[in-house]
Amino acid sequence: MTGSDVSLSFRLVYVPGVMPGKWVRVWNERLPGVPLALAQAPAARAAGLLLAGDADAGLVRLPVDRTVLSAIPLYTEQTVVVVPRDHIVTAVDEVSPEDLADEILLHPLDDVLTWENPPGRPALERPATTADAVELVAAGIGVLVVPLSLARLHHRKDLTHRPLKDAPESSVALVWPEDATSGLVEEFIGIVRGRTVNSTRGRTRPQPSAAQGKSKEKPGRAEKGGAGAGAGTRRRQAPGGPAARGQRKGTGGTPKNPRRGKPRRGS
Structure with missing residues (x-):
């Protein structure tokens, strides 16, 4: 950036x-x-x-x-028909264009749907805006077909909507x-598009330095003791070397003393 x-x-x-x-x-x-x-x-x-x-x-x-x-x-929105709450089409879950054949279909000047053959009968005048058309529907003058988001935007308690199949979409x-x-x-x-903050698309990720590029391996056994390979794992030999094996524990490596006492007097 x-x-x-x-x-x-x-x-x-x-x-x-x-x-x-x-x-x-x-x-x-x-x-x-x-x-x-x-x-x-x-x-x-x-x-x-x-x-x-x-x-x-x-x-x-x-x-x-x-x-x-x-x-x-x-995304593509679902198309719905906006009608009064007591309208006959509210008895079904989905409406077809044929269900609107006898209805006055309001076509506001800011309509976002492109109809080739709109259902119903055209109104004498086109409302200036979708908001104006919603007011006319509430007055019982006609019905309105819009994308679902616009039906929600102009929601009124006395109106409802139903999905309209086989209709243009926005x-x-x-x-x-x-x-x-x-x-x-x-x-x-x-x-x-939902990319994460760490996404590299469109950005340049900094390259690691030579020091950072080195693998971080655990030190080997030879490094732990600092005194050559195997220094940390070799069994200690008893003090004094092999000759000291078998000595009495706690004597500090001193050989076993001979039995002491007064010398026997000759008879």
Whole structure:
């Protein structure tokens, strides 16, 4: 990482429904000296902020222009239909497009799903935002199809949702300008991909010095005694050499004394 990277903050833009908190926490733990600035932007504007240089990377919804933006797909969301709690479709665990044939399908201007043949009947006007569409669903005017994260983001007690099969899906990716892959971008890529702090990918691991490169072997027996091989394990010989074997213990190596006493007087 260069000194210029360290002196700057890292600017991350994210779209509604994306929860970057877990990655931000890891960033703050690993790079406490580099502030991470978060900014939320509508899905349609996020890529433009990156290309304009107003953000270093973004958690955005695909597709993006891959000729100028690099992207790492992260996950694909489940698509759900948002309905009032007393709606008939709440009786099933999963809804099909045919189940919505008689419903007014709200299509907000910030919709992130691309429909070729949307189910149901179109509303007279398109709501400006997903939040506006949720209000209309609560008023009983229609139903709304969104990615699961947006249904949770705009949760209301009087509304619920059910999975919608055979519907378009929305994928979220980490995106950054292709010609601006900085060291900090690489750091965030590693965090998002789950690399550990000790990962060597993208970094240069210092080589061990000559002293560190030597194997740390346990000293041999010859080294322990400091007096040649086998010095620490050889059985000690009895003092005085082989001739001293059989001596009385505790005599300090003195040979067994002959029996002492007064000499017998001759008769």
